Amino acid sequence: MSDEPRVEIYTKENCPYCEKAKDLLDAKGVEYETYNVTGDEERFEEMVERAEGRKTAPEVFIDDELIGGWDETSALDETGELDEKLGIETDSEVEHRPLIIAGTGIAGLTAAIYAGRGDNDPLVIEGDEPGGQLTLTTDVANYPGFPEGIGGPELVNNMKAQAKQFGAELKNGIIADVDASSRPFRVELTNGDVYTADAVIAASGASARTLGIPGEEELMGYGLSTCATCDGAFFRGEDMLVVGGGDAAMEEASFLTKFADTVYIAHRREEFRAEQYWVDRVHEQVDDGDIEIMTNTELLEIHGSQEAGVDHVTLAQNDEGYPSENLEDPDTEQFDFDVGAVFFAIGHTPNTDYLEGTGVELDADGYLKTQAGDGAGQTETAVPGIFGAGDVVDYHYQQAVTAAGMGSKAALDADEYLDDLERTTATGDLEAAAADD
Numbered sequence: 001m002s003d004e005p006r007v008e009i010y011t012k013e014n015c016p017y018c019e020k021a022k023d024l025l026d027a028k029g030v031e032y033e034t035y036n037v038t039g040d041e042e043r044f045e046e047m048v049e050r051a052e053g054r055k056t057a058p059e060v061f062i063d064d065e066l067i068g069g070w071d072e073t074s075a076l077d078e079t080g081e082l083d084e085k086l087g088i089e090t091d092s093e094v095e096h097r098p099l100i101i102a103g104t105g106i107a108g109l110t111a112a113i114y115a116g117r118g119d120n121d122p123l124v125i126e127g128d129e130p131g132g133q134l135t136l137t138t139d140v141a142n143y144p145g146f147p148e149g150i151g152g153p154e155l156v157n158n159m160k161a162q163a164k165q166f167g168a169e170l171k172n173g174i175i176a177d178v179d180a181s182s183r184p185f186r187v188e189l190t191n192g193d194v195y196t197a198d199a200v201i202a203a204s205g206a207s208a209r210t211l212g213i214p215g216e217e218e219l220m221g222y223g224l225s226t227c228a229t230c231d232g233a234f235f236r237g238e239d240m241l242v243v244g245g246g247d248a249a250m251e252e253a254s255f256l257t258k259f260a261d262t263v264y265i266a267h268r269r270e271e272f273r274a275e276q277y278w279v280d281r282v283h284e285q286v287d288d289g290d291i292e293i294m295t296n297t298e299l300l301e302i303h304g305s306q307e308a309g310v311d312h313v314t315l316a317q318n319d320e321g322y323p324s325e326n327l328e329d330p331d332t333e334q335f336d337f338d339v340g341a342v343f344f345a346i347g348h349t350p351n352t353d354y355l356e357g358t359g360v361e362l363d364a365d366g367y368l369k370t371q372a373g374d375g376a377g378q379t380e381t382a383v384p385g386i387f388g389a390g391d392v393v394d395y396h397y398q399q400a401v402t403a404a405g406m407g408s409k410a411a412l413d414a415d416e417y418l419d420d421l422e423r424t425t426a427t428g429d430l431e432a433a434a435a436d437d
Helices: 016-027 041-050 070-079 081-086 106-117 152-165 228-235 247-256 276-287 400-436
Strands: 007-011 033-036 059-062 065-068 095-102 123-125 169-171 175-179 185-189 194-202 206-208 240-243 263-266 291-294 297-305 309-317 333-338 341-344 348-350 386-388
Touching (some): 007 016, 007 041, 016 228, 033 041, 041 059, 070 081, 095 106, 095 400, 106 123, 106 194, 194 400, 228 240, 228 247, 228 341, 247 276, 309 341
Parallel strands (some): 007 033, 095 123, 095 194, 123 169, 194 386, 240 263, 240 341, 263 291
Antiparallel strands (some): 175 185, 185 194
């Protein structure tokens, strides 16, 4: 480390992205000052002024330069620019590991625990969302062994500690490319670091989707968010709109009732995809007057400014559903609707770009195909030595407990593969020695 810069982070309570930013800097050995804006109006206004009007946390500064929130900070880390700003010298030496695991969600961390116990010296690359989607969940009530529930970040941190206890090494970074043209695999990170590995477990999860509508790019972070638990408290007293119809949308809407005047749920179909528990819970809050449901309704545009935030939205409604596909239908009504904040909860896109060119098979939506079925090798892909687990594979169940199960399977399959590889290598060495004789 050269001359250490001054690093400052504005955070809030119950903010998983704030924890991700701090974990990133902790992993780099960087000292920083933390300012908690929760309940501190003066500090909050200071953050908004320094962050050019943004009202979301975290906000990171290096030597008074605005780096931005988690997305911006993570993006700079991908390219290596963050290390430059922090004065960190990077090591270009290529390191070999028996096993590299992509992702630190429940699947990746479970795989790391099993691989560590299996003496496979796993290197776990955290990815652009360390801890995965569960870090955005305030209350995990259905994970076995926690009758009172457990916070998502707490569960993830416990699993990280457990993985490290068994010898796993966690490294902050994002895998840009896996070269499967020769063995061992060549794994390159977005910051330029290169590793080789005998086996790779893809547990890189999926990222929150957006709609690509007018106003989205300009207002992301200025009243538009994909994380209610991160940003909901910043819009206390406002009417809020949640877009989606699955478990995430129901959970976020329920959470936002703590802060909102009224929470509106806009769903493009009549029926929700969420499990009945969440539907029932939301309907209880509808009865209490905290939530209003707008079915067969889609968001077309978000209006506002970075200075003033979200002012209103444009919605479309058609009793047959999917109104954006039927805008010319005279029965489709378009109307403006006043809200002060918008939250997307519309599903995820699997993070599989780094596997392009390896020969692995993907389905039409980009999810990784594995052997599945009965018996051993269920997490094997079409490329020997590459395995898949968690939401990068599973588009159906998408539960923490199923991700953990797949992570353990992937580690066990990888262990068997590495054992076979070691035996083959040893046999080859013996044959070569015999031939020399």
